[in-house]
Structures are given as structure tokens and as C-alpha cells.
Amino acid sequence: MQDRSVWFVDSACSNHMTSQESTLINLDRSVTCKVKMGTGDLVQATGKGTLVVKTQRGKRYINEVLLVPGLDENLLSVGQMMEHGYYVLFGGNMAVIFDDNSLNNVVAKVIMAGNRCFPLSLESITPAARKVSMVEDSWIWHRRLGHLNFNSMKKMQKKEMVFGLPVLTEMRDVCEGCVAGKHHTESFDKGKAWRASCPLELVHTDLCGPMQNESIGGNRYFITFIDDFSRMCWVYFLRNKSDTFNVFKKFKVFVELQSGFNLKKLRSDRGGEYTSNEFLDYCASMGMERQLTIAYSPQQNKVAERRNRTIGEMASSMMAEKGMPIEFWAEAVSTAVYLQNRCFTTSVLDKTPFEAFTGRKPGIKHLKVFGCVYYT
Numbered sequence: 477m478q479d480r481s482v483w484f485v486d487s488a489c490s491n492h493m494t495s496q497e498s499t500l501i502n503l504d505r506s507v508t509c510k511v512k513m514g515t516g517d518l519v520q521a522t523g524k525g526t527l528v529v530k531t532q533r534g535k536r537y538i539n540e541v542l543l544v545p546g547l548d549e550n551l552l553s554v555g556q557m558m559e560h561g562y563y564v565l566f567g568g569n570m571a572v573i574f575d576d577n578s579l580n581n582v583v584a585k586v587i588m589a590g591n592r593c594f595p596l597s598l599e600s601i602t603p604a605a606r607k608v609s610m611v612e613d614s615w616i617w618h619r620r621l622g623h624l625n626f627n628s629m630k631k632m633q634k635k636e637m638v639f640g641l642p643v644l645t646e647m648r649d650v651c652e653g654c655v656a657g658k659h660h661t662e663s664f665d666k667g668k669a670w671r672a673s674c675p676l677e678l679v680h681t682d683l684c685g686p687m688q689n690e691s692i693g694g695n696r697y698f699i700t701f702i703d704d705f706s707r708m709c710w711v712y713f714l715r716n717k718s719d720t721f722n723v724f725k726k727f728k729v730f731v732e733l734q735s736g737f738n739l740k741k742l743r744s745d746r747g748g749e750y751t752s753n754e755f756l757d758y759c760a761s762m763g764m765e766r767q768l769t770i771a772y773s774p775q776q777n778k779v780a781e782r783r784n785r786t787i788g789e790m791a792s793s794m795m796a797e798k799g800m801p802i803e804f805w806a807e808a809v810s811t812a813v814y815l816q817n818r819c820f821t822t823s824v825l826d827k828t829p830f831e832a833f834t835g836r837k838p839g840i841k842h843l844k845v846f847g848c849v850y851y852t
Contacts, residue, residue, distance in 0.1 A: 651793075
């Protein structure tokens, strides 16, 4: 009896094909087409699905597998694997399948059989295939949203705070990226604090750095500006602390022009970058109120302090989970700010910071296209 776990790597086959309906998940019956066999006969395909298999490098998903009733063998299309990012090298009586163009990550080695075919034994996962797919989606969206906690993701989905987020299952397993990137001290005591009633009525700011390693762009600092009303955040990268004043002027012009509101109050610590005569004179000439915290009291600037901590944790988690070089910290920080502006926060009722500031609900379908915002 033919072993139905064997798939033949076929360079002449235009699509992955199988006759085993039980091995496929997410089967789409609306996909019907004619398949031309080697004999010239046309056979009707009755659907398209996904095959879940176990490999030495973990679970793999073989997408767009045609269901062709009556097919004697399972076929893996070389061309389709290449379209999905795999590299296949033939030589030395074997076919080697690689995960990317570095040709370092081997997915499988297929020894040529006596009939000059390349049979690959794949252990499919069928009993809990749909559950596996949901679990995988939950972890994927956890990573796409910068390692956002599952409780916040469920609230975003339930309250429809963004477009494109599916129903997710909360996972109890530990995320290694979160463990590596989110160690911190206890949070500040909470108390009743005054809140702005419109955008830019109060903006919090804080400078973070110097970093031990320069970014790709040669920067060692980043500065954030957080709108108190919406918690919308903007980030800029600096080579030196002395660039703070020029960056603030750029931010002020940009945000006022884009929003139609005027920046009225700016809250910061008493760092020298914020207390220069040039900075204070400029704020006075603009009629802007300056709020400076008491020395060595970060709690008074807790909105900016906590946001910078959260940004750092998210960036560290993404970099640790993907194994990215430390020189990419600025790209990770920029991605973290982008994601946080489109994620749930307890500081704004049933809205993301992006919607609270712009009045438009954000969409996150593009995160599914790219896998995540940051590239690896």
C-alpha cells in the first residue's frame, strides 16, 4: 500500500496537489479548476487548503494545496515553493530545501530514489489542525503588535478599535521575547491626575539616552512627545542632547499644522536640554506654558517616563525574539511607537491613541501582509 505521508518534490508540477482531504485545513471549496495530468487528461480540483506538517525547525504551513480526487501521489511543486520564499538546490543525488537565500537554514534534505524521484516524508498534523491554526494566529498577532499583551488585544478586537484584527485566543505559555525585554521595577503609585480636554493642550516629553551603541543613522538618543488628551506619541532620534531644541521646533510646527490645534503646555524634567535660555525664551515668545518637574522626581513626569519604558520594553522584546543586531534599536523604537499608537491603552476610553487624536479608526491589515512592521 502506498505511504500517504510521502510527498514527491516535482519541478514539473505547477501546484501542490493531494487527494487526501483529511490532511488539509482551511479548505476553500469555492476554488475549482482543471488540472492537466501527465497523460494529457484533465481532472477537476475540488478545493484548496493548507497542510500543517512537523519539521526539525518546528511547524510549517504549506499553503495553496489543491485537492484533486483520485490523485495517486502527493505532489510538492518546486515552482510554488520558490514563490513562497524557499530555495531548492538539486545535486549530488539529492534535493535540499532551504528557508531563505542565505542557504544556511535547511528545512529538508530529499534523497533521490531509484526511479529518479524525490520522495519527502512529511508528518502532517490533522487531529487538532484548526486549533493549531488559531493558536498560531494568536502568537503571530502578539508579535505583529510588538508583543502586546493578550488581554489588550482581546479588548481591541471586542470593541472593534481597529480594522483587520481577528478573534484571538489568549495563550498561557511564556513568550521568550517578552521575558527578555520586559524586566522592570515597580510602577509609580497611581493618583487622580488632571487630564487635558483637547489635543495638544498638554504635551509630555522626555529624552532617552545615550545608548551604548549608535543606531544605523548614527544616533544615540531618542526623544518622545506624548499628547496628554489622546496619548498619541511621536518619536525623534538625535545625535546629541544639544539637538533637542531644534527637534522640538520641528515637532511643534508639524503637529500644529497637521492637527489644527495649538500646543499650550509642555511638561518635562529639568534636564539641561529643556532648561536652556534659548528653549525657555522660545516657549515664552510662543505664549506656551512650561511645566518643569522637581529635581529627582520622575513620578511627576510619569506619562513620558512610563511611555519611554514601554517603548524600550517593546523594542527589546521584538529584537530579542528576532535576534536582531543592537544597531537596529532605532528602527525597533520607531516600530514600537507606530504600534502603540494603534493599540489599546487604559488611558483612553474604547479608542486607540491614533483615533483619539485624528478621529479616524486605524487599520492593521497591512501588518498581516508584511508579517510585522519591522523587517528581518
